[in-house]
Amino acid sequence: MAELLDVKNLRIDATAYPEDGPPEDITIVDGVSFQLGRGRVLGLIGESGAGKSTIGLSALAYGRGGVRITGGEVILDGTDILKLSPRGIRRVRGAKVCYVAQSAAAAFNPAHRLGDQVVEAALRHGVLSREEAHERARYLFDVLGLPDPDTFGKRYPHQVSGGQLQRAMTAMALLPSPDLIVFDEPTTALDVTTQIDVLVAIKRAIEETHTAALYITHDLAVVAQIADDIMVLRHGKTVEYGTTRQILEEPRETYTRELVTVRQVKKEEAPDQSQALLKIDHVNARYANGPLILDDVSMHVPRGQTLAIVGESGSGKSTLARVITGLLPPESGRILFKNEPLPASLPERSRDHLRKIQMIYQMADTAMNPRHTIRQILGRPLTFYFGMHGQEKSRRIQELLDQIELGKGFADRYPAELSGGQKQRVAIARALAAEPELILCDEPTSALDPLVADGILTLLTKLQRETQVSYVFITHDIATVRAIADSVAVMYLGQVVRFGPKSQVLSPPFDDYTDLLLKSVPEMKVGWLEDVLETRRMESGGR
Amino acid sequence: MAPTDRTGSDPRVTEDETAGDHLPPSQAGMSPAAAEVGAAERGEEWAREAERQHWLKSPLATLILQRMGLSVLLLFAVSLLIFVGVEALPGDFAQTYLGQSATPQAVANIREQLGLDRPATARYLEWLGGVLQGDFGNSWASGRSISEQIARRLGNTLMLAGFAALVSIPLAVGLGMVAVLYRNRIPDRLINALSLAAISLPEFFIGYLFILVFAVNWGWVTFPSTVYDGMPFGARLEAILLPGLTLVMVVLAHMMRMTRAAILNVMSSAYIETAQLKGLDAFRIIAKHAAPNAVAPIVNVVALNLAYLVVGVVVVEVVFVYPGMGQYMVDAVTVRDMPVVQACGMIFAAVYILLNMVADIIGIVSNPRLRHPR
Numbered sequence: 001m002a003e004l005l006d007v008k009n010l011r012i013d014a015t016a017y018p019e020d021g022p023p024e025d026i027t028i029v030d031g032v033s034f035q036l037g038r039g040r041v042l043g044l045i046g047e048s049g050a051g052k053s054t055i056g057l058s059a060l061a062y063g064r065g066g067v068r069i070t071g072g073e074v075i076l077d078g079t080d081i082l083k084l085s086p087r088g089i090r091r092v093r094g095a096k097v098c099y100v101a102q103s104a105a106a107a108f109n110p111a112h113r114l115g116d117q118v119v120e121a122a123l124r125h126g127v128l129s130r131e132e133a134h135e136r137a138r139y140l141f142d143v144l145g146l147p148d149p150d151t152f153g154k155r156y157p158h159q160v161s162g163g164q165l166q167r168a169m170t171a172m173a174l175l176p177s178p179d180l181i182v183f184d185e186p187t188t189a190l191d192v193t194t195q196i197d198v199l200v201a202i203k204r205a206i207e208e209t210h211t212a213a214l215y216i217t218h219d220l221a222v223v224a225q226i227a228d229d230i231m232v233l234r235h236g237k238t239v240e241y242g243t244t245r246q247i248l249e250e251p252r253e254t255y256t257r258e259l260v261t262v263r264q265v266k267k268e269e270a271p272d273q274s275q276a277l278l279k280i281d282h283v284n285a286r287y288a289n290g291p292l293i294l295d296d297v298s299m300h301v302p303r304g305q306t307l308a309i310v311g312e313s314g315s316g317k318s319t320l321a322r323v324i325t326g327l328l329p330p331e332s333g334r335i336l337f338k339n340e341p342l343p344a345s346l347p348e349r350s351r352d353h354l355r356k357i358q359m360i361y362q363m364a365d366t367a368m369n370p371r372h373t374i375r376q377i378l379g380r381p382l383t384f385y386f387g388m389h390g391q392e393k394s395r396r397i398q399e400l401l402d403q404i405e406l407g408k409g410f411a412d413r414y415p416a417e418l419s420g421g422q423k424q425r426v427a428i429a430r431a432l433a434a435e436p437e438l439i440l441c442d443e444p445t446s447a448l449d450p451l452v453a454d455g456i457l458t459l460l461t462k463l464q465r466e467t468q469v470s471y472v473f474i475t476h477d478i479a480t481v482r483a484i485a486d487s488v489a490v491m492y493l494g495q496v497v498r499f500g501p502k503s504q505v506l507s508p509p510f511d512d513y514t515d516l517l518l519k520s521v522p523e524m525k526v527g528w529l530e531d532v533l534e535t536r537r538m539e540s541g542g543r
Numbered sequence: 544m545a546p547t548d549r550t551g552s553d554p555r556v557t558e559d560e561t562a563g564d565h566l567p568p569s570q571a572g573m574s575p576a577a578a579e580v581g582a583a584e585r586g587e588e589w590a591r592e593a594e595r596q597h598w599l600k601s602p603l604a605t606l607i608l609q610r611m612g613l614s615v616l617l618l619f620a621v622s623l624l625i626f627v628g629v630e631a632l633p634g635d636f637a638q639t640y641l642g643q644s645a646t647p648q649a650v651a652n653i654r655e656q657l658g659l660d661r662p663a664t665a666r667y668l669e670w671l672g673g674v675l676q677g678d679f680g681n682s683w684a685s686g687r688s689i690s691e692q693i694a695r696r697l698g699n700t701l702m703l704a705g706f707a708a709l710v711s712i713p714l715a716v717g718l719g720m721v722a723v724l725y726r727n728r729i730p731d732r733l734i735n736a737l738s739l740a741a742i743s744l745p746e747f748f749i750g751y752l753f754i755l756v757f758a759v760n761w762g763w764v765t766f767p768s769t770v771y772d773g774m775p776f777g778a779r780l781e782a783i784l785l786p787g788l789t790l791v792m793v794v795l796a797h798m799m800r801m802t803r804a805a806i807l808n809v810m811s812s813a814y815i816e817t818a819q820l821k822g823l824d825a826f827r828i829i830a831k832h833a834a835p836n837a838v839a840p841i842v843n844v845v846a847l848n849l850a851y852l853v854v855g856v857v858v859v860e861v862v863f864v865y866p867g868m869g870q871y872m873v874d875a876v877t878v879r880d881m882p883v884v885q886a887c888g889m890i891f892a893a894v895y896i897l898l899n900m901v902a903d904i905i906g907i908v909s910n911p912r913l914r915h916p917r
Contacts, residue, residue: 057820060820062819062820064816089822090822090823090824091822092822093819093820093821093822094820094821094822094823095822098820098821099817099820101813101816101817103813106812106813106814107813107814107816107817108814108817109814109817109818109832109835109836110814110836110911110912111832111835111836111909111911112831112832112835120821120823121821121822121823124821124822124823124827125822155915156911156912156915158911158912158915158917159915159917
């Protein structure tokens with residue numbers, strides 16, 4: 001039987017514009033081949049830059065930015081779509097092949113109602129009549145678990161939540177009953193408890209409509225729940241291609257094994273966590289006259305150890321960081337630093353207070369001046385806090401670069417010349433330059449690939465051993481918490497749900513929220529999603 | 544999301560919605576189960592709240608009212624500026640009127656007749672009171688009512704501006720979209736080059752060029768473009784054809800280039816890619832998906848140019864001998880006929896402020912986040 005999609009020896013080029021020198025062509029996908037039968041799901045997995053989105057979009061004969069498909073064949077249902085005219089390609093897009101983007105929030109047009117956007121492709125291609133299309137949209141909204149399917153389409157994108165938008169985007173892709181859907185990291189931007197709902201919705205929709213799918217993600221645990229087959233990609237080439245079970249249970253290649261067994265970091269919890277460096281004492285906070293964001297929050301950071309604050313978007317964890325740094329003075333409550341009350345607002349704090357609490361951000365990109373060299377970036381706190389100049393300053397910069405395991409050559413480079421992981425290392429060095437006692441890390445690894453993130457966590461643990469610095473580690477990722485925390489605080493809707501040593505917080509008996517949070521983290525095994533669904537069904541049946 | 548929609552029956556959906564919101568502490572349940580129970584009560588409460596809120600309290604209405612209030616305030620400030628500016632002008636009507644040989648007594652008499660001996664504040668308040676009732680006082684030079692004279696002149700100016708706007712706005716927006724459609728290809732380059740040439744030539748030059756070609760050489764239209772009362776509409780239209788087209792040439796390029804830039808800016812958005820991946824044709828993508836999100840910047844530059852059409856047409860009016868507001872004001876300045884200068888200044892300022900206000904309001908209304916609050 002002929003396959004639905006047969007990709008042969010795909011080659012994709014892009015033009016790079018290096019700062020010094022003429023534009024040059026680089027190959028970003030090279031010699032990739034795969035087949036996909038009707039109703040089957042193939043997972044494309046790899047780190048950023050592996051070319052997985054580019055391959056996914058080639059199924060729509062689309063090159064993002066300046067990307068060009070320069071070789072190979074993409075045979076869809078017997079036709080090589082790369083050879084079609086622009087008109088012919090338009091007839092394929094939105095009718096036979098549909099696309100679900102990573103960020104539905106950006107991918108929906110803010111100016112139009114969701115329903116009109118969802119049915120647009122089907123109407124333009126004449127697949128369905130207007131009435132049929134809206135009827136099917138209602139049906140799909142219902143299947144995907146969206147609230148009020150009858151009126152959901154009347155809303156504008158900004159009126160619904162991120163998880164709902166992602167499901168609406170899936171409905172949009174399913175609506176014309178395409179042969180193939182390309183899912184491009186559809187759950188990456190979501191909270192875990194939301195992710196699981198969207199995963200369930202996508203899986204159910206694929207099963208009911210018998211559409212085939214390419215599922216692109218960097219998260220092996222997620223793809224394991226959806227895909228029949230998995231292709232592991234690296235630097236635009238196929239590393240390994242096999243069934244999901246084989247990839248997970250008997251990986252052949254070293255790289256695949258690394259992906260499967262990621263998270264080498266394992267820090268033993270400190271036995272004595274009673275010595276508080278920073279104590280947060282019944283803090284309430286809100287922005288302007290808005291609702292209360294932090295509601296009676298109390299916790300402490302053990303000296304020389306790591307407090308992980310875990311919670312989903314809207315839990316108030318980043319606001320807590322703003323309160324600690326003094327950017328947002330609390331409405332009531334106190335913050336004690338070494339048992340001394342810390343002035344509430346930034347202008348009241350002395351330079352020494354500022355020096356002792358440093359911060360690392362999620363996006364190292366936006367936290368560094370792109371026009372400064374690494375030397376300038378690291379030199380600034382040295383001059384500002386310690387008045388260092390000349391030889392002394394150069395020596396210290398070199399020490400810092402050694403500490404973050406970057407070589408001498410990096411000092412005179414610009415942030416743009418560094419990879420994501422290297423930039424985050426520089427951000428860590430900048431925080432260390434102030435010789436702080438506390439570093440607030442706001443999701444420092446969530447924008448990084450798993451292997452790179454692992455390197456950053458290892459580095460942070462090593463630095464803590466060397467300098468006795470304490471961390472407040474803000475994250476939504478339970479695996480990260482398990483890896484590096486001593487104490488853990490679970491936050492939900494502005495309140496502390498649980499706080500204590502890691503071993504206590506992450507072991508039963510759980511409160512409802514922590515239970516839900518822990519159970520929502522995908523596990524790297526086939527059938528995990530079904531198990532969760534089964535448990536849920538039994539629980540709701542028992543009620 | 545609408546408050547009433549929070550009573551969804553699926554607990555996981557409720558949970559997912561509330562996670563992104565910051566709830567009042569009394570209702571922020573610790574567990575999802577508690578949150579779910581709270582959701583129903585909350586939904587009802589918020590529905591009641593929404594009913595209590597009058598439409599005046601909607602963010603859209605508030606913003607629009609604020610913007611209108613600001614315009615009124617601005618207009619008062621401008622009236623003060625105009626009055627002070629005219630007061631500070633060197634030269635004196637009585638002196639100019641009577642000539643070099645005037646006796647000091649004669650000058651003083653005229654000043655007293657015109658009330659110029661009274662304090663400035665009293666004159667300002669009197670003038671402002673009149674303006675509020677649509678009475679700009681009498682011209683010093685002719686002694687006749689300014690409001691009557693201006694009404695006719697303003698009509699002429701608005702007709703000319705309206706004609707130019709009717710031609711130039713659709714043309715500019717249309718050409719801007721075509722330029723985006725053929726971005727960096729020959730039609731785009733051609734449109735850009737021609738519009739740049741048009742904007743670079745001074746308007747009097749374009750005006751005289753048109754007169755030379757269309758009126759003198761080819762004799763297609765009449766010149767001068769003088770219009771008078773009781774002139775038939777067709778003849779009027781013919782008279783304003785050349786000055787109108789000259790104005791079109793002047794404002795077209797600016798609006799076209801801003802339309803192109805505003806739409807191109809939107810074209811790099813993710814939702815444009817979505818539209819492309821739906822297999823829509825290029826023109827539909829630009830017209831349906833890009834243009835609605837570029838309304839605010841386009842309307843702003845259109846308003847600026849409309850204001851220019853009304854306020855800045857002095858040169859074109861002089862070239863074509865067209866009896867509009869600009870000429871009226873220039874004549875008044877030469878003879879120091881201050882009430883007329885003030886009146887023209889006020890009207891020009893009002894047009895400017897009004898058009899910009901309308902543009903801002905359209906910009907506000909075009910934002911779906913304000914039109915349809917959560």
